[in-house]
Amino acid sequence: MGRPTLGDPPAAGTEPPLPRPRRRRGRKAAVLLTAVALTGGAAVTVTGTGLLEGGGAEPAAAALPPATARISRQTLDDTRDVDGELGYGPATTAVSRKPGTITWLPAGGARVTRGRSLYRVDNDPVVLMYGSTPAYRDLRIGVEGRDVESLERNLRKLGYDGFTVDDTYSAATAEAVMDWQGDRGLDQTGVVELGRVVFADGAVRVETLEAQAGQPTAPGRPVLSYTGTEKVVTVRLDAEDQRMAAKGAKVTVTLPDGGRSSGRVTEVATVIEPGDGPDAEPLTRLEALVALTGGKAARAAVARFDQAAVDVTFTAARREDVLTVPVAALVALREGGFGVEVVEGGSTRYVPVETGLFAGGRVEISGAGLAAGMTVGVPR
Structure with missing residues (x-):
């Protein structure tokens, strides 16, 4: 093998200050190498010098590193x-779909639930119901679609029955609608006209009022805005x-x-x-x-x-139960890749490693003979 290089820590998140250079090992001038590793979504730059002779086991370094750290076993999280x-959350604007006069509005911050009035036009309620499909047409016998299913599901939740909850507006649905209309003081037509119901994902909280009681309204005019209640x-x-x-x-x-x-x-x-x-x-x-x-x-x-x-x-x-070292412990090897300088008593040896996730100034490593608690060299 050729000589590895000990060096500056790879950048992980924010660039650390440059460490003091390590002592040269050997009589020949050390070779400066730069390796860039892209792993775990982070670009890492390592520079430095080192010693690794070819053939046989790695020899001990001529001097101990200026500082050391422990190999740890831990869960490593890449957080931001x-x-x-x-x-x-974001507000939704309720616009009038019917002409008339605004005769009642809830207070700002009020909570409106299924079947209750969101506001009133000509003293008739515009009713909140739960559903993901906006109201966009009259609902009457023969109409089919997800809006029909939402209406029927709401009627069932409000205590009306005698119909099947599906996507078809049947005569039985019309009968239940007439019962509901009578209970709300509306003309019992069996038809839910556009503008009578507002569908929302759930209960709503009134955010702002865009109109005032007594003002005229028309299709397309904002009445109020609402948010969720959580x-x-x-x-x-x-x-x-x-x-x-x-x-x-x-x-x-x-x-x-x-x-x-x-x-x-x-x-x-x-x-x-x-x-x-x-x-x-x-x-x-x-x-x-x-x-x-x-x-x-x-x-x-x-x-x-x-x-x-x-x-x-x-x-x-996230990497659970992995070996980690400080990023600064990585050494760029001349032949490519990374290693760590393992300190054992009064000598050291270099062990090639595979790197994984970089996070929080530490890096996941794996390699033959590595274990938690071992000591590795780092710059001071």
Whole structure:
């Protein structure tokens, strides 16, 4: 074999300060090598000098390294902290689909549930129901679709029966609708006209009022905006961070008072932000919504905050039960790859290693004869 090089630590996340050069070993001038390893998503640069003769076992180095560290067995997490905002998430605007006069509006911050009035036009209720398909047409006998199924499911939840919950608006569905209309003080037509129902994913919280009672309204005019009722965290990320913000990814949320809650990414959307200056290119970013999953304790902790800045820790990768050393312990070998300088008593030897995940200033390693607790050389 040729000579390895001992050297500067690979960069992992942020570039560390350059270490003091090691002592030369041997009479010949040491050779400066630079190796770049791309592993675990991080680019690593190593420079330095070293000694490794060919043939047989590696000989002891001529002098001990200036400092040492232990090989550890641990779980290694590649994490990143980003800023987030605790609130109720993005708001949706409810627009009028019918002409008339606004006769009633809920208060800002009010919670509206299934079957309740979201607002009133000409004193008739516009009713909230749960469903993922927006209302976009009159619902009557013979109509088919997911909006029909959502209506029937809501009617069943509200206590009406005599029909099958499917995607077909039948005569039995019309009978149940007439019963519902009578209970809400509406004309019993058996037809749910466009604008009578607003579908949302669940219960809503009124965010802002866009109209006032007594004002005229018309199709397309905003009436109010609403959000979900559960606290969520909104996070903006750079587009290249998509690997961390995948839907379903688990995170840790740190609250302003230092409390913590587990969380899970529920939605990821691409947003375009204007650039700085009139000629700047727009920026493509990711907006992730994080639901808090810490249970009752988490809900009690966040209840004290309305709008608040929080820290969100994403874990991009994890390696469990692996051997790790400080990144600075890596030595670039002349023949390629990396090694570590194992210290045994008053002598040292070089052991080639395979590198894995880089995180938190440490690196995952594997190689013949390596074990937790062994001592390796590092720059001072």
